[in-house]
Amino acid sequence: METAILTFLIILQIYFLAGLAFGVYFILFAKRIDPLMGNSKKVIRLLLFPGVVATWPFLIKRLFQNKNE
Amino acid sequence: MGLDYKLVLWNKHKKKYDKIFALSIVLYLVLFIVLTLLLNPEGTAETLIIRAFGSLAILMLHIILIIGPLCRLNPQFLPILYNRRHLGVSMFLAALIHGTFAIIQFHTLGNTNPIVSVFTSNLDYGSLTNFPFQVLGFLALLILFFMASTSHDFFLKNLSPKIWKGLHMMVYVAYALITLHVFLGAFQQETSLPTIGIMLVGFILVSGLHLTAAFKETKNDNIKKKKEEDGWLKVCQVREIMENRAKIFTVNQERVAIFKYQGKLSAIHNVCKHQGGPLGEGKIVDGCVTCPWHGYQYLPQNGQSPPPFTEKVATYELRVQNGWVFIKPEAFPEGTEVEPAKI
Ligand code: HEM
Ligand code: FES
Numbered sequence: 228m229e230t231a232i233l234t235f236l237i238i239l240q241i242y243f244l245a246g247l248a249f250g251v252y253f254i255l256f257a258k259r260i261d262p263l264m265g266n267s268k269k270v271i272r273l274l275l276f277p278g279v280v281a282t283w284p285f286l287i288k289r290l291f292q293n294k295n296e
Numbered sequence: 297m298g299l300d301y302k303l304v305l306w307n308k309h310k311k312k313y314d315k316i317f318a319l320s321i322v323l324y325l326v327l328f329i330v331l332t333l334l335l336n337p338e339g340t341a342e343t344l345i346i347r348a349f350g351s352l353a354i355l356m357l358h359i360i361l362i363i364g365p366l367c368r369l370n371p372q373f374l375p376i377l378y379n380r381r382h383l384g385v386s387m388f389l390a391a392l393i394h395g396t397f398a399i400i401q402f403h404t405l406g407n408t409n410p411i412v413s414v415f416t417s418n419l420d421y422g423s424l425t426n427f428p429f430q431v432l433g434f435l436a437l438l439i440l441f442f443m444a445s446t447s448h449d450f451f452l453k454n455l456s457p458k459i460w461k462g463l464h465m466m467v468y469v470a471y472a473l474i475t476l477h478v479f480l481g482a483f484q485q486e487t488s489l490p491t492i493g494i495m496l497v498g499f500i501l502v503s504g505l506h507l508t509a510a511f512k513e514t515k516n517d518n519i520k521k522k523k524e525e526d527g528w529l530k531v532c533q534v535r536e537i538m539e540n541r542a543k544i545f546t547v548n549q550e551r552v553a554i555f556k557y558q559g560k561l562s563a564i565h566n567v568c569k570h571q572g573g574p575l576g577e578g579k580i581v582d583g584c585v586t587c588p589w590h591g592y593q594y595l596p597q598n599g600q601s602p603p604p605f606t607e608k609v610a611t612y613e614l615r616v617q618n619g620w621v622f623i624k625p626e627a628f629p630e631g632t633e634v635e636p637a638k639i
Contacts, residue, residue: 232415261454267301271450278445285455 246280249287253279260290301450313379321386324352328490342401346394351491353391354474358498360384361471365509367577367588377589381447388437388444395437398430429480436473439466452571461572475499528615528622534561534639535619542585544576548625551576552612555585555596560636562596563612563623569601575609598633 254272257264264272279286328348332339360383366373403413411434418428443464452460478495529547531554537543542553544566551566553576564585566576573589580586584593584602594601599609608631613624616637628634 228419228421229416233412236412236415261450263301264450271301275448275450277441278448278451281442281445282451282455285459289454 243280246283249283250276250280253286259293260286262293301448313376314382317379317383317386321352321356321390324355325349328352332488342397346397346401347488347491349390349394349397350478351488351494353387353394354478354491354498355494356383356387356390357467357471357474358494358502360387361467361498361502362505365505368509368574369505369512385444385447388440391437391440395433398433402430424480425483427480427483429477429484432473432477432480436470436477439470439473443467443470449570457572471502527624529625531621531623533619534616534621537561537621540580542576542578544574545623547612547623548627550610550627552623552627553585554614554621554623555580556639557583557596559639561614561616561621561639562634562636563614564594564596564599565610565612565627565630567609568592569607569609597636598631600631 253260254276257272257275325348328351329344332344332347360380363373363377363380363383367377399410399414403410403417406413406417408416414430414434415428418426420426420428443466446455446460446463455463475495478491482492531545531547532543534556537554537556540555540557542555544551544553546552551574552563553566553574554561554563555576557580564575566574568575568587568589570587570590570592573587573592575585575587575594578586578588580596581593583595585596586593592601592607593605594607594609597611599611601607610627610630611632611634612627613634614637615622615624616639621637
């Protein structure tokens with residue numbers, strides 16, 4: 228039981244650490260993920276930051292889609 | 297309907313409702329604290345904060361869950377729906393304060409990492425009366441974090457509406473987890489009476505309203521519509537539709553809103569391009585169908601958002617005969633101009 232719990236928590240931790248790293252990237256290069264971000268105020272990036280940390284795998288997918296266009 | 301992203305989509309009504317909500321929250325917390333101090337002055341400040349914010353969060357969650365069906369039953373509640381997002385984020389913050397104080401209170405004394413301690417300080421996972429109920433609260437809080445942090449339109453677009461919707465339907469999972477959190481927790485320390493009251497009344501309201509709204513909609517969907525020979529469907533009488541308002545019908549498994557305005561009728565797909573809001577529950581404002589959820593606008597005769605916006609919904613052809621409204625069930629492509637039917 229304990230190992231299962233610890234594994235779950237470690238995976239969760241890795242997920243959110245990766246999210247934090249991607250969040251920093253987002254603050255700097257949000258435009259590459261969504262071109263509309265270029266026209267928007269910069270403070271919005273701070274507001275969106277927690278959500279980016281939470282959903283980074285989907286946004287990375289978005290990044291690659293934009294590159295291929 | 298955006299060319300850029302805004303911090304918050306404000307309007308006059310939203311500000312008014314937000315002020316009312318903020319005041320109610322403060323009032324609730326003050327009342328909770330004063331009453332607890334009067335009835336049970338021995339408790340510690342930490343316990344008071346944990347309970348006040350826990351019960352506040354659960355109260356707000358119930359309000360959030362009943363807004364949807366309430367609006368489907370009675371459009372007068374719609375203004376509250378516009379504010380659901382802000383209500384959701386505030387609810388998460390209240391739950392976060394509750395969870396953080398609980399973790400500080402119960403899990404920061406030892407050497408174990410506090411979050412690991414939430415999961416492992418009590419390993420009685422097989423028990424009913426001694427179940428580690430805080431774990432359920434933690435998992436619910438995690439779901440609420442995902443929802444609150446992605447409530448902005450940016451995520452609706454970039455996660456894709458389907459994933460976003462799926463994520464936000466998780467609120468029902470969170471609701472189940474929190475219900476268990478409170479009831480299993482009640483075995484281990486006396487839970488305050490207001491909380492139990494909120495949970496019971498809340499559950500009856502939430503399930504009752506969802507069922508009633510679903511029942512009402514199936515009834516509407518099943519209205520007998522006679523298929524006319526030439527492919528037109530008879531849906532209702534012109535006088536059943538109010539001026540600048542719509543009636544909603546299901547045609548070819550799609551929901552269609554038929555609007556009446558300035559002696560004319562127009563039909564568009566009922567689903568808003570923003571977050572799927574029910575356009576037929578909105579009004580015509582300044583000549584545009586205005587979504588009741590966040591105010592996206594569409595011209596009734598072609599389903600297009602007025603320039604510079606680019607959203608488009610499907611349109612339908614209508615015919616009026618002897619006071620009856622007929623519709624062609626096949627939709628035109630999104631944004632197709634259709635001559636409105638004269639009444
Ligand atoms: C990290 C997450 C969480 C932890 C560690 C946690 C911990 C606790 C603890 C220790 C109690 C018992 C407090 C007491 O009566 O002395 C409690 C009760 C409660 N919790 Fe949580 N909780 C968490 C998340 C949540 C969430 C997300 C909600 C709801 C949105 C919630 C709602 C409640 C409610 C309504 C009570 C009963 C309060 C009362 O007795 O009046 N909790 N929780
Ligand atoms: S404006 Fe948001 S759903 Fe229509």
